[in-house]
Amino acid sequence: MEGRISADLLRGHTDTIVLGILLKNDAYGYQIYKSIMDRTDGLYQLKEATLYSSYKRLEKEACIVAYWGDESQGGRRKYYRITDKGRIQYKQNIADWEFTQRILNRLLKEEDN
Amino acid sequence: MMIKKYVDDLFHGYESTAELEDFKEEIIINLKDRVQDLENAGKSPDEAFAEAVSELGDITAIADDLSREKRKEIIGKMYVDTKPKLSAGYAIGYTLSAGVLLFGIITGLITYFSAGNNLFIAISSFLPFVVPAGASLTYLGLTTETAAKYPMNWKRALIYALAAGVILFGISISSSHYFMENSNPAAILGVLIPFVLPGILVIAFLILTEKKRFKPWLMQEHERYHEAYEGYYRDTEEVTKRGMLSGALWIGAIGVFLLIWILTNILYALPVFFFAIVGELLIEYRMVSKHKRNSAAK
Numbered sequence A: 001m002e003g004r005i006s007a008d009l010l011r012g013h014t015d016t017i018v019l020g021i022l023l024k025n026d027a028y029g030y031q032i033y034k035s036i037m038d039r040t041d042g043l044y045q046l047k048e049a050t051l052y053s054s055y056k057r058l059e060k061e062a063c064i065v066a067y068w069g070d071e072s073q074g075g076r077r078k079y080y081r082i083t084d085k086g087r088i089q090y091k092q093n094i095a096d097w098e099f100t101q102r103i104l105n106r107l108l109k110e111e112d113n
Numbered sequence B: 001m002m003i004k005k006y007v008d009d010l011f012h013g014y015e016s017t018a019e020l021e022d023f024k025e026e027i028i029i030n031l032k033d034r035v036q037d038l039e040n041a042g043k044s045p046d047e048a049f050a051e052a053v054s055e056l057g058d059i060t061a062i063a064d065d066l067s068r069e070k071r072k073e074i075i076g077k078m079y080v081d082t083k084p085k086l087s088a089g090y091a092i093g094y095t096l097s098a099g100v101l102l103f104g105i106i107t108g109l110i111t112y113f114s115a116g117n118n119l120f121i122a123i124s125s126f127l128p129f130v131v132p133a134g135a136s137l138t139y140l141g142l143t144t145e146t147a148a149k150y151p152m153n154w155k156r157a158l159i160y161a162l163a164a165g166v167i168l169f170g171i172s173i174s175s176s177h178y179f180m181e182n183s184n185p186a187a188i189l190g191v192l193i194p195f196v197l198p199g200i201l202v203i204a205f206l207i208l209t210e211k212k213r214f215k216p217w218l219m220q221e222h223e224r225y226h227e228a229y230e231g232y233y234r235d236t237e238e239v240t241k242r243g244m245l246s247g248a249l250w251i252g253a254i255g256v257f258l259l260i261w262i263l264t265n266i267l268y269a270l271p272v273f274f275f276a277i278v279g280e281l282l283i284e285y286r287m288v289s290k291h292k293r294n295s296a297a298k
Helices: A007-011 A014-024 A029-039 A048-060 A084-108 B002-010 B018-040 B045-056 B060-066 B068-078 B088-114 B119-143 B154-179 B185-208 B216-229 B236-263 B271-297
Strands: A064-068 A078-082
Touching (some): A014 A029, A014 A048, A014 A064, A014 A078, A014 A084, A029 A048, A029 A078, A029 B018, A048 A064, A048 A078, A048 B018, A078 A084, A078 B018, B002 B018, B002 B045, B018 B045, B018 B060, B088 B119, B154 B185, B185 B236
Antiparallel strands (some): A064 A078
């Protein structure tokens, strides 16, 4: 049976996904959006609005900082950079997720027990 | 520029904060990039625009956050009583002043009936109450913060209150004189003018130099009103100011006229009106030239 994506479940992890993308390089909104699309092969349509509210939230929690780039062509872009607090948060979220996943698997997959 | 217009429309009605403008710029550039990519992938400009916009999702929730202050204000205007609470001191002040005023009225009435319907004594006994009560009510009223206005500076309010007290004093003294037996009209005016005239002049001066104390939301209402009626009336503010200026001029002129009349002779007093007319013309001239200047500046 083909699985479908649970939008609610994924939305709960938007912050972690964003932090994960920013771990390697700073990026601006559309880059982050595109890299999510690429990774999911377009299987999941994440609304940009969800990402924007994630940036705002992460910024408020000081997990990321925003700065304007100095592009000379086509308008400047707003970049996001992960902070040390953001890196710690990311590790914590991943650890939480792995733990939750283990528990959920135990609870959900009745036949494996 | 379809994208910019779309985003502008999206946030139409939200108060423009620095944060919101920042956010709009970010959305616009990201949408542009997205449309560009979709066009490169072979979509028509319209298709690309429609798709990029549909991917954006509901953005207004974030705008709500960024304009929360504005929203609060709107909600406040609609549902919440934004009337500032009266402090205990002011409540006591108002009550006391009203009490003094009431007490004065009662005392006046009692005196009136017990002194054999003598208005002179009645008003005289009312006087000690009405002056402080009137002055303190003026002061309290001006320094009280309301839903529409900020409180006045206390020093300025104090001058208002003193002037109001002096006027009240003059009015009650001269009206009690009026009811005194064998009263002389000149004497009544002689008592009235030294008090009332300077009081009115001080108040006229204060009103003319008044700064606006309206709260921001009221200012916006005024602006909207002003815009709506711009074609019909001249600058309403100018007209009000002009009216007050000539009002002050004529009150002053009449005062000086009466004073000179009482002190000397009516013949010496009449030229005052000539000067008042000249003053009136000068005010009109100043307003017209100012209006021209303003319209030229626009």
